[in-house]
């Protein structure tokens with residue numbers, strides 16, 4: 336007799352109660368998020384910091400749930416709170432949570448084959464093509480985020496423009512050195528992609544920006560012709576639709592014209608700003624995304640899909656598929672049956688096994704509709720302008736960059752204080768805001784000055800949160816200066 340066991344419970348009802356308890360507690364937590372600190376550090380004595388032994392026995396779901404409630408849930412990233420303003424984090428949504436949970440129940444592997452998860456992913460991708468006016472024949476894949484989306488797109492760009500069979504021969508077999516271009520304000524994920532693709536980050540030319548932090552088009556043209564004159568091979572321009580520091584949108588149309596005329600791949604990093612195309616105010620400046628060869632953007636930022644979910648769309652399906660199409664004999668597709676369902680998503684990215692990430696995106700899009708996101712994006716941009724005005728009208732603060740989208744960079748300022756002290760002071764203010772749980776902005780550097788950076792990608796923020804933020808920054812700054 337074989338001794339057999341399974342992970343399924345003997346008492347499903349009991350597990351059901353534990354699930355209901357967990358859902359209730361998380362919903363209550365979400366409902367009352369405003370009443371709690373934005374963030375609190377994991378306590379020094381917390382078991383989370385300890386090196387605990389590998390579990391060998393069993394623990395009940397009730398017990399685990401109670402541990403989660405006490406020792407994990409209160410120590411989150413803070414980005415579900417209305418006064419979370421750091422980096423660019425979405426604030427989550429309950430429909431997306433449901434999608435995530437249901438996807439876990441199904442436990443689908445969306446790497447390929449013929450089942451519901453791949454159809455849902457295709458549906459989501461088709462909606463995205465529609466949003467960015469990409470042709471229906473384009474391909475795409477849901478990714479962990481924009482970093483992965485950009486890496487995938489740049490691999491296709493590199494293979495398409497390398498001037499030889501780079502997939503077979505590698506970089507060493509190419510006739511000339513491959514280079515690309517992005518602005519000095521672009522996100523570091525582009526440089527990381529260049530490193531991962533073996534190109535080296537020096538090969539990614541950092542083009543200077545104009546006074547509005549947009550790529551300087553003349554400088555771009557100049558650098559491309561200089562590189563060509565030196566025998567190098569330009570493969571891609573990475574344009575930003577919303578830079579991480581200030582939210583600047585590059586002149587996408589002019590970049591598209593250059594790429595078109597020079598036969599260079601145009602990739603758009605639209606991590607958060609891409610979806611501003613939904614908002615009437617920004618639509619015009621973002622329509623030229625449709626001229627790009629690829630775009631990467633995130634669902635987990637301005638669409639508030641629970642982490643993680645991003646996307647890449649690529650116009651040239653054939654090149655996209657070729658770049659990732661190695662499938663072993665054990666992965667052969669069949670005309671029909673479970674092994675049907677061509678094309679498989681594993682041929683559009685580096686991963687074979689992939690979760691049903693699409694479901695939480697699908698739930699979010701279906702539950703709220705894109706009009707709602709247009710409204711929320713507009714709301715956040717109006718709030719950013721409001722904060723910009725508050726800063727301008729306050730003599731103790733200094734706006735460091737004009738507000739163009741949803742990001743406000745400013746600092747506590749006093750003309751009498753030396754620059755180096757101002758930098759330290761602003762870092763201390765941000766740290767104190769985070770430690771006290773009042774608000775969580777982040778910091779950056781603008782024109783050499785340390786800035787308090789407030790990114791409003793938050794559907795829970797209200798203007799009163801911005802009033803409080805300004806009040807607290809001034810109070811802390813004055814207190815630190817003994818005023």
Ligand SMILES: Cc1ncc(COP(=O)(O)O)c(C=O)c1O
Pocket residue numbers: 422423479480481482483522524577578579604605606607633645
């Ligand atoms: C402009 C920009 N590009 C790329 C990224 C990277 O996106 P992800 O964190 O989803 O990989 C970010 C993240 O904030 C970003 O703001």
